[in-house]
Amino acid sequence: MPSQQDMAAFWESLKLAGSTSSREHEMFGLGFSFENVESVYGGSRSGTGWDNYLTEKGIVGTVERIGAVPMSDSKATKDQGDQVALHLPEKPALATAQGLEVRNASADHIEAVKAANPNLSDGSVQNWANKTRAEKLAHAESAGQDGSLELIERKPSGKEVVIAARQMFAEVESKSQPDSRPIKDYGYEVKQVGEQKVIKTGVEYQVGQPPEVTEHSLFARIGSLPLDQQAQVIGAGIKAFSGEMSHQQFRIGVGAITGLGEGVVGLAQGAESLGNAIIGVAQFSRDVMSNSPAAAETAGKACDSVSKLLTSGIKVYSAAEGYLESVGAATNVGDYGKALRDVAWLGQQINSRWEAMTPEEKTKLTTQLAVENLGGLAVGFGIGKIAKSEKIVETLEAMGTEVSTMGAGSREKAGQFISRMLDKLMPESMGVTPDGRLMPIPKDNIRNEANVLMSKADDSLGANAGKPKELQSGKPEKPPEVTKEALDNPEGLAKLAKKFGINMPPKDTYVFVGEKDALSADAAAKRLGISAEQLKSLDSTSLIAQKLERVPNYRDAFFNAHPGLIPVADKIFVHHSLPQDLLTKYPGLFSAAEVNDVANLRGIYKSTNSKLHNGKINKDWFRFFKAHKSVGLSQQRVTDMRNLVDNQYGFQFIPEE
Amino acid sequence: MKFYSILPEVPGTAGNRSVCNDWNARPLQLEKVHYELEMFPEDAIICTNGAYLVTRELAEAFRMAKLKGFEIHLAEVTTGEKFAQWHGSPETETYLEKVQIPDFVWLKVVGSPGIDDFGLIESQDLDPLIISEKALAILRTFQVQDCEVIEVKSLPGLATAS
Numbered sequence: 122m123p124s125q126q127d128m129a130a131f132w133e134s135l136k137l138a139g140s141t142s143s144r145e146h147e148m149f150g151l152g153f154s155f156e157n158v159e160s161v162y163g164g165s166r167s168g169t170g171w172d173n174y175l176t177e178k179g180i181v182g183t184v185e186r187i188g189a190v191p192m193s194d195s196k197a198t199k200d201q202g203d204q205v206a207l208h209l210p211e212k213p214a215l216a217t218a219q220g221l222e223v224r225n226a227s228a229d230h231i232e233a234v235k236a237a238n239p240n241l242s243d244g245s246v247q248n249w250a251n252k253t254r255a256e257k258l259a260h261a262e263s264a265g266q267d268g269s270l271e272l273i274e275r276k277p278s279g280k281e282v283v284i285a286a287r288q289m290f291a292e293v294e295s296k297s298q299p300d301s302r303p304i305k306d307y308g309y310e311v312k313q314v315g316e317q318k319v320i321k322t323g324v325e326y327q328v329g330q331p332p333e334v335t336e337h338s339l340f341a342r343i344g345s346l347p348l349d350q351q352a353q354v355i356g357a358g359i360k361a362f363s364g365e366m367s368h369q370q371f372r373i374g375v376g377a378i379t380g381l382g383e384g385v386v387g388l389a390q391g392a393e394s395l396g397n398a399i400i401g402v403a404q405f406s407r408d409v410m411s412n413s414p415a416a417a418e419t420a421g422k423a424c425d426s427v428s429k430l431l432t433s434g435i436k437v438y439s440a441a442e443g444y445l446e447s448v449g450a451a452t453n454v455g456d457y458g459k460a461l462r463d464v465a466w467l468g469q470q471i472n473s474r475w476e477a478m479t480p481e482e483k484t485k486l487t488t489q490l491a492v493e494n495l496g497g498l499a500v501g502f503g504i505g506k507i508a509k510s511e512k513i514v515e516t517l518e519a520m521g522t523e524v525s526t527m528g529a530g531s532r533e534k535a536g537q538f539i540s541r542m543l544d545k546l547m548p549e550s551m552g553v554t555p556d557g558r559l560m561p562i563p564k565d566n567i568r569n570e571a572n573v574l575m576s577k578a579d580d581s582l583g584a585n586a587g588k589p590k591e592l593q594s595g596k597p598e599k600p601p602e603v604t605k606e607a608l609d610n611p612e613g614l615a616k617l618a619k620k621f622g623i624n625m626p627p628k629d630t631y632v633f634v635g636e637k638d639a640l641s642a643d644a645a646a647k648r649l650g651i652s653a654e655q656l657k658s659l660d661s662t663s664l665i666a667q668k669l670e671r672v673p674n675y676r677d678a679f680f681n682a683h684p685g686l687i688p689v690a691d692k693i694f695v696h697h698s699l700p701q702d703l704l705t706k707y708p709g710l711f712s713a714a715e716v717n718d719v720a721n722l723r724g725i726y727k728s729t730n731s732k733l734h735n736g737k738i739n740k741d742w743f744r745f746f747k748a749h750k751s752v753g754l755s756q757q758r759v760t761d762m763r764n765l766v767d768n769q770y771g772f773q774f775i776p777e778e
Numbered sequence: 779m780k781f782y783s784i785l786p787e788v789p790g791t792a793g794n795r796s797v798c799n800d801w802n803a804r805p806l807q808l809e810k811v812h813y814e815l816e817m818f819p820e821d822a823i824i825c826t827n828g829a830y831l832v833t834r835e836l837a838e839a840f841r842m843a844k845l846k847g848f849e850i851h852l853a854e855v856t857t858g859e860k861f862a863q864w865h866g867s868p869e870t871e872t873y874l875e876k877v878q879i880p881d882f883v884w885l886k887v888v889g890s891p892g893i894d895d896f897g898l899i900e901s902q903d904l905d906p907l908i909i910s911e912k913a914l915a916i917l918r919t920f921q922v923q924d925c926e927v928i929e930v931k932s933l934p935g936l937a938t939a940s
Contacts, residue, residue: 364820364921636794638858676863694863702791706801706827727864739788740926746827747906750802 334381337433337529339391342379344434344525350378351435352444355464356457358399363460371396401426402437403460406467409548420547423467428540431521432532438468438514468514470548475513484508486545494538517542614687618680621690627677631656632713634668637701639717645669670713679722683776686724693775694725698763700742707754721763724775738766780911780929781892783904786823786830787924790815793856798828805898805906811853811884816860819880822920830907831855831882839916840885840895847889847896855882892933899933908933 310321343354354375361371372392376382405423430437441461475483487508495504510516517539524535618625631645632638640648646656649667664671679695680687699721703711715721745762767774792798793812806828813824813831822833832840837850857879891897891908898906908930909917917925 364923367921638794694860700791702827705792705794740785743785743788743825743827744905747804747806748902750804752802 334388334391336391336394339375339379339381339388340395340430340433340435341525342381343375343395344436344522346378348436348440348443351440352457352461354378354395355399355435355437355440356444356460358396359403359460359464360457362396362400363403368393368396398426398429399437402430402467403463405547406463409470410463410466420544424540424543424547427543428521428536431518431539432524432536434522434525436518436522437464439518441465442468467548471543471546472512472514474546474548476511480508486542490538490541490545494541495534513542513546614684617687618690621680621687622676623680623687623690624674624677625681627673627681629657629671630674631664632670632672632704632717634670634713635705635708637704637713637716639672639674639713672714672717675717675719675722678717678719679724682719683724686775692727694727696723696725696738696774697721698723698767699759702742702746703759706746710754710756710759723767723771725773726775738770741766741769781908781933782911782914783899783901783928783930784907784909784914784917785905785926786825786907786922787819787821788826789817789819789824790826790858790861792826792828793854793858795854796829804900807887807898811851813853813855813882814858814861815855815879816858817864818861819882821922821924822880823885823917823922823925824882825907829853830885830887832885833880833920834883836917836920837883837885839919840913843912843916845895845910845913845916847887847894849886849888851884851886853882853884855879892930904928904930 312319312321343351346354357366357371357374360366361368372389375392375395376388381388401419401422405419408419427437441464444457444461445465478486487504491504491507507513507516507520520535521539524532527535615625630639630641632640633645633648642653642656646653649656649669659667661671675697676695680690686693697716699711699716701716704713704716742762749758790813792808793814795810795812796808797810798806798808808828811829811831813826813829822836824831831853840848841850885896887896887898887907889895889897891899895910895913897908899908900906905926905928914927
């Protein structure tokens with residue numbers, strides 16, 4: 122029969138067993154969120170159900186007040202133990218109804234309760250290995266395991282041999298953590314003292330100095346975090362480097378979540394590198410999903426970024442998938458759903474491509490990459506297992522975790538292996554030629570725009586001599602469905618055009634003199650006080666008398682002139698090479714018909730060239746208008762400027778200028 | 779004090795409801811600003827010929843720093859047909875499009891270049907907006923990735939700007 126003290130301890134252990142995240146909260150802060158991190162100089166926030174607090178690391182974070190915000194999912198039930206453990210006043214265990222119940226409990230009852238303990242060990246190593254760090258700590262605490270155990274057998278000779286040992290988890294943890302304390306090196310000096318040579322040397326820890334944070338140590342710290350914390354870092358990194366969150370916010374968040382605090386030497390640089398690596402993965406995923414030709418360029422960075430993260434123990438894909446499956450986007454840890462969905466999608470794509478390979482292909486690829494990159498390490502990593510693995514992403518993550526504790530040389534080799542493996546398995550963007558062929562855009566295509574394919578196809582056959590077959594012009598040998606619809610079937614083409622809001626033939630629009638916006642017949646007729654039918658019947662001379670021009674809708678005109686682009690019309694922005702501003706700022710210099718003429722329209726591939734349009738062409742025209750007053754400005758000067766822009770950026774237009 | 783000539787991001791143009799008394803004036807200044815976005819603005823400061831717009835937060839930061847040479851006025855910011863062309867397709871969505879368009883206000887520049895924190899010049903070589911070192915430091919604490927900045931060595935009418 123257990124003693125009263127034993128039972129009291131047992132009930133305490135039950136409370137701990139339910140609070141698997143309480144230790145994590147102690148370690149990382151309650152409900153830590155990147156979204157709510159700001160510098161101590163940035164003021165504080167407040168709101169219903171939320172408290173601000175100043176951590177000892179000098180970070181103001183916003184903490185969800187437990188119990189103030191209702192939880193909606195099953196996690197609420199799971200975390201009730203936390204709430205009890207953290208906020209209710211402690212009572213002597215036996216002064217409760219439950220305590221009395223324990224006092225009178227039968228043996229069967231006790232066994233049933235023990236069986237319900239989620240942390241109950243069945244003694245198997247596998248079970249222990251599957252526990253999270255927090256669960257191990259909670260279990261160790263609940264079981265009162267404050268010391269390590271050694272099982273010793275005394276041999277007949279009297280010699281004692283350790284046949285089994287278990288170290289206290291905290292001890293193991295402390296030993297496995299990289300020692301980041303700064304070390305002062307006194308160098309090596311040889312002095313002659315009389316006939317003796319005295320060597321003076323030594324190193325010592327610099328007590329009281331902040332730890333030196335290197336890029337690798339920061340990555341390794343994040344790699345050692347639980348997956349949900351890793352997901353937060355990854356999600357915040359994507360947000361920060363997509364412009365939704367400041368880099369400072371991200372840096373402070375990384376400092377807080379890793380326990381390094383703000384202002385530690387090397388943290389800023391490490392966080393920047395971390396953010397760059399993370400966005401490298403997300404950007405590529407985004408490019409591939411949108412079939413952007415830029416994916417050909419970002420693929421290389423993505424492979425390097427993933428291998429860098431994996432070899433630091435950061436499980437990019439598992440963290441993203443874990444977040445989406447369990448924590449989800451609707452909880453209090455910040456909405457990283459969209460960002461992490463893209464990352465998880467990329468992992469699934471890689472797995473799919475791996476699964477589509479035959480066992481022979483897998484073995485051949487793995488062996489080739491292992492020989493080329495791993496050398497002698499190949500045996501240690503069990504390359505045969507990698508080739509046989511079903512989910513390559515998880516396997517590479519496990520390899521990364523394994524290598525993360527090894528030396529720089531091994532990490533580099535494994536990183537190369539992972540990077541090249543991913544390079545072979547990463548999905549590719551698909552491009553469409555003007556004649557409607559759908560084809561993957563080669564990863565090593567340095568001139569990365571889709572219109573490279575277009576321009577080659579526009580060339581004469583002679584110009585393409587010697588080029589890869591898929592880049593040559595002419596009708597495809599076996600056209601995919603898009604070609605069939607686009608070129609061989611006028612009805613199919615019309616259907617696609619309609620789908621993308623393109624009128625065939627182009628619809629008429631109306632532009633008032635001195636304005637740039639094209640109006641529908643109804644809107645223009647309303648302004649003139651006549652009916653749309655009356656307006657449509659007016660000839661050009663009558664329209665000019667009304668200070669009005671009839672022009673075809675410029676987008677319709679562009680795609681009618683380039684029907685091969687209709688299948689990808691939603692990906693193409695139609696740009697006026699003569700700015701529409703000419704009509705308002707320099708009235709009379711050009712007619713609306715000239716500005717909207719198909720000869721002055723350019724296609725820009727949307728997802729890659731926003732910067733081209735925004736940052737370069739618009740700025741060039743800004744400077745042109747700054748330098749030219751309307752008085753004395755000639756059509757020739759404007760068309761010269763248009764030609765200059767065409768010459769400079771035309772290779773990125775569709776079709777190429 | 780150092781001064782800089784800057785050319786912010788240009789994600790749109792002056793809309794039809796802009797008012798300008800003299801399109802030939804240089805530097806050009808609108809009397810009423812209607813900014814028509816062609817695409818999502820990424821930076822906290824944007825411009826078109828004759829007008830500079832900043833986010834309300836940036837304007838407040840300038841005001842709090844007691845910078846001289848500017849007034850804050852309301853601006854009409856709209857999205858046009860071209861904006862819909864850029865951002866209307868689900869296939870080309872980016873994260874930025876998930877964010878609401880920032881609340882922009884008109885940064886009307888009224889100061890003397892090289893003296894006040896904000897001024898406008900007419901120059902063949904420099905962009906019109908001249909800002910002080912102090913203003914640039916504040917600007918750089920905001921999202922400004924597509925803003926060209928050139929240090930001004932000398933300004934028209936001033937011996938040196940340093």
